[in-house]
Amino acid sequence: MIHDASYPARPLLATDPHYPRYHFLPAANWLNDPNGLIHWEGVYHLFYQYNPHGPFHGTIHWGHAASRDLVHWEDWPIALAPTPGGADAGGCWSGCAVNDHGTPTLIYTGVHPQVQCLAVSHDGLRTWEKHAEPGIAAPPPGYPTKDFRDPYVWRDGDHWLCVVGSTTSDGRGTVFLYESPDLRSWTYRQPICFGNPEVNGRIWECPNLFPLGNRYLLLLSPIPLRKSVYLIGTFEDGTFRPESQTDFDGGGCLYAPQAMRDAAGRRLVWGWLWEDRPREACMTAGWNGVMSLPRQLDLDSDGTLRITPVSELAALRGAHWQCRDLPLKGTIPLEDLHGDGLEIEAEFEVETAGQVGLLIRRSPDGEEETRIVYDPVAGSLSIDRTKSSTDPVVERDIRSAELRSTDGRLSLQVFVDRSVVEVYANRRVAMTSRIYPNRPDSLGIAAFGEEPAHLRSLDVWEMRTIWE
Ligand code: DQQ
Numbered sequence: 001m002i003h004d005a006s007y008p009a010r011p012l013l014a015t016d017p018h019y020p021r022y023h024f025l026p027a028a029n030w031l032n033d034p035n036g037l038i039h040w041e042g043v044y045h046l047f048y049q050y051n052p053h054g055p056f057h058g059t060i061h062w063g064h065a066a067s068r069d070l071v072h073w074e075d076w077p078i079a080l081a082p083t084p085g086g087a088d089a090g091g092c093w094s095g096c097a098v099n100d101h102g103t104p105t106l107i108y109t110g111v112h113p114q115v116q117c118l119a120v121s122h123d124g125l126r127t128w129e130k131h132a133e134p135g136i137a138a139p140p141p142g143y144p145t146k147d148f149r150d151p152y153v154w155r156d157g158d159h160w161l162c163v164v165g166s167t168t169s170d171g172r173g174t175v176f177l178y179e180s181p182d183l184r185s186w187t188y189r190q191p192i193c194f195g196n197p198e199v200n201g202r203i204w205e206c207p208n209l210f211p212l213g214n215r216y217l218l219l220l221s222p223i224p225l226r227k228s229v230y231l232i233g234t235f236e237d238g239t240f241r242p243e244s245q246t247d248f249d250g251g252g253c254l255y256a257p258q259a260m261r262d263a264a265g266r267r268l269v270w271g272w273l274w275e276d277r278p279r280e281a282c283m284t285a286g287w288n289g290v291m292s293l294p295r296q297l298d299l300d301s302d303g304t305l306r307i308t309p310v311s312e313l314a315a316l317r318g319a320h321w322q323c324r325d326l327p328l329k330g331t332i333p334l335e336d337l338h339g340d341g342l343e344i345e346a347e348f349e350v351e352t353a354g355q356v357g358l359l360i361r362r363s364p365d366g367e368e369e370t371r372i373v374y375d376p377v378a379g380s381l382s383i384d385r386t387k388s389s390t391d392p393v394v395e396r397d398i399r400s401a402e403l404r405s406t407d408g409r410l411s412l413q414v415f416v417d418r419s420v421v422e423v424y425a426n427r428r429v430a431m432t433s434r435i436y437p438n439r440p441d442s443l444g445i446a447a448f449g450e451e452p453a454h455l456r457s458l459d460v461w462e463m464r465t466i467w468e
Helices: 277-284 311-316
Strands: 029-040 045-053 059-068 074-080 089-100 103-111 115-120 147-156 159-167 173-180 187-194 203-212 215-223 229-236 240-249 253-262 267-273 295-299 307-310 316-329 331-339 341-349 355-362 370-375 380-384 398-402 409-417 422-425 429-434 442-451 454-463
Touching: 029 074, 029 103, 029 253, 029 267, 045 074, 045 089, 045 267, 045 355, 074 103, 089 253, 103 147, 147 203, 173 203, 173 215, 203 229, 203 253, 203 295, 203 307, 215 240, 215 253, 215 277, 215 295, 307 422, 311 316, 316 331, 331 454, 341 442, 355 409, 370 409, 370 422, 370 454, 380 422, 398 422, 398 429, 409 454, 442 454
Parallel strands: 029 089, 089 147, 187 240
Antiparallel strands: 029 045, 045 059, 059 074, 089 103, 103 115, 147 159, 159 173, 159 203, 173 187, 203 215, 215 229, 229 240, 253 267, 267 295, 295 307, 316 454, 331 442, 341 409, 341 454, 355 370, 355 442, 370 380, 380 398, 409 422, 422 429
């Protein structure tokens, strides 16, 4: 045990078929953005936007969970709660954590108005003392906006740098750069760059800026795109010059990702997976929002981003099933295989022009199924939810991301966790989606494609739950 709290109970696990088994989420109520990610004395700390009063966005606190292995999480006490009459009276919105010469320190947005606040811990991240005054009390001169939030701070030589997400008065996303000797008093430097509303929204939330390989990555969550993007570029003298922009996740259900560097030097990212069903369904369920699996980011030698789930997740693998060299002729149900808590690794040969892919959460008659489709002609990977559920109120669209195999191979790693599907393809593309199958027998798996495409290998593991 990391902490002396009792081991977290997850009663909904037994009663709610959509409540995930191995993704982190609180026992009940609302979760949104990951916050304050930090690796402290061998323990990963994951804070998150949390409403203890119900499964909806409101009275935002910082929930807190901790893990030694990135897989199993313990609930820690709520870290931050709004202080009546304080700068965060309207909510403790998103922010980050840093190590200030041995003192764990949170920098976050207090609302309303949106200002940047600070809290420190003197008991190993268990309880937090707030600094009375906001360190940054208003947006910079010339930017009269109410959208000014989500500080992301890092050490740069003998001072601290901070970026804050915002917008211009003519509706372009921007990120302001600040500098401080002590995390308490901040000097405004400049906007690091401006967006183009046609391309990347009007207001930038949750900016993360960090070096990766010989470049910088700027992660953004732009309003109103309802998705997050990453820009690869250079950062010099306070200016970020983007060279490319790509969706961070093509599945349409992941938002507000936050990155951290762990003790091994890995750049790890979590994102908020929102629900894709109506508010009333969430109110009835009593919970709303899931944290993604941790993903590792690397810059490849060709300058592109590699996105992979962390290798520690293999610790959850249980019963294993495999097959090799399966020719594909239409849809091939994998008779022995079923489950709603699985990891699937599939290696396809895709030299031909036809579509190939996997069907998951499939009922025996195919009435319900979720299709993961690679189309070599379109150069796309899709998650097709049009038959994911017979429940007419849940989202059932098709989402696509650009993907082109350059060597005739397609490598899929798929995590199925009840209502969560995370797909990683060729270490390049991540797509996360939410599905709500209605039938208890929607547990099957099938592969599909046309000759001469074939499945070189398929490995399926039952995944253990992290709560028992
Ligand atoms: N969520 C937080 C904000 C942030 C937004 C509020 C992004 O700080 O901009 O819960 O999802």
